[in-house]
Amino acid sequence: MGGLNDDWKACVCSWLSAVSMKTFKALMNGQALVLGKSKEKMRDFYNIRIKFKGFYVDLQKKVLFNSFEFLIFLPIVFLLYWFAFKRLKAQNIFVVIASYIFYGWWDWRFLILIAFTTLCSYVSGILIERQERRLIQRWICAANITLNLLVLCIFKYFNFFSENFVSLFETFGIKLDWVTLDILLPVGISFYTFQALSYTIDIYQHKMKPTYDMVAFFAFISFFPQLVAGPIERATNLLPQFLKVRTFDYGQAVDGMQQILYGLFKKMVIADNCSRLVDIVFSNYQQLGSIQLFLGAVFFTFQIYCDFSGYSDIAIGTAKLLGIKLMKNFDYPYISRNIAEFWRRWHISLTTWFR
Numbered sequence: 001m002g003g004l005n006d007d008w009k010a011c012v013c014s015w016l017s018a019v020s021m022k023t024f025k026a027l028m029n030g031q032a033l034v035l036g037k038s039k040e041k042m043r044d045f046y047n048i049r050i051k052f053k054g055f056y057v058d059l060q061k062k063v064l065f066n067s068f069e070f071l072i073f074l075p076i077v078f079l080l081y082w083f084a085f086k087r088l089k090a091q092n093i094f095v096v097i098a099s100y101i102f103y104g105w106w107d108w109r110f111l112i113l114i115a116f117t118t119l120c121s122y123v124s125g126i127l128i129e130r131q132e133r134r135l136i137q138r139w140i141c142a143a144n145i146t147l148n149l150l151v152l153c154i155f156k157y158f159n160f161f162s163e164n165f166v167s168l169f170e171t172f173g174i175k176l177d178w179v180t181l182d183i184l185l186p187v188g189i190s191f192y193t194f195q196a197l198s199y200t201i202d203i204y205q206h207k208m209k210p211t212y213d214m215v216a217f218f219a220f221i222s223f224f225p226q227l228v229a230g231p232i233e234r235a236t237n238l239l240p241q242f243l244k245v246r247t248f249d250y251g252q253a254v255d256g257m258q259q260i261l262y263g264l265f266k267k268m269v270i271a272d273n274c275s276r277l278v279d280i281v282f283s284n285y286q287q288l289g290s291i292q293l294f295l296g297a298v299f300f301t302f303q304i305y306c307d308f309s310g311y312s313d314i315a316i317g318t319a320k321l322l323g324i325k326l327m328k329n330f331d332y333p334y335i336s337r338n339i340a341e342f343w344r345r346w347h348i349s350l351t352t353w354f355r
Contacts, residue, residue: 231349256320263313
């Protein structure tokens, strides 16, 4: 039974990672994401945006870890965090402000959704503790989980499933007039939704007490280093770090800078160069031989690994600069002996979340 359980978790994690990877690659490669919009409509939408502030991601308004904006943003945050805001409450308030600026830089409407998710989970944790009857606690926990998953499914997966459902019927010659939603895909919604859910679940399972410090909780959900690309942290690991005094550790800061540089090397040197070769192979696959196609597939495996793990390294290193420890997210998955071990080594924070 244990092996079957591991295989089930591996299958779930592989599906979630596969769906998320398409979104992640699009974001990291600088593509706009609009659900239910074709490229032609997207160009029309651009004109609407200028006049009406329409619903798509402006490519000039985002902060990637390997962008010039982040190169300016991080040192400012670091200096203010340690030298201007020395008290715990002030540091947490500043983390929330910096994280909301970072996230709102993509699109300010993202802030409404993350604030709603955060507030619902914060209130549900307090309500669970105040109720003595286990049945009522279960209903509160279930309500918060349902609400968060409903928001996630509507914004991220509704069009994905509806369009594939239509395509499936069209293969049998049946045309359906299906509904699609012209809505913005919030960046990192899966990461902070799972993180918020872990808080409610851990309280319900009596693994931790709810916090009444709203600022610390908002900092826990919106912490900018891991907000867009993970790791997905359980509340039992990350939240307590926002509830205790943090002091500057030179050794930890140096280690963080080294990990940031290592992540940038993987992303900008390895992944970006592999992507150029992969694009050439995949765009001309009909004219290439089996050896070239095989090499293209090999380069693609290195591209997605260095893309994803590189961003995780930058996130972990950035958190270390602020005195926060995030969990390791990748552990050399390509040396795994089987598929279950591969998914335990790949996106570790996601597999750990399901345990």
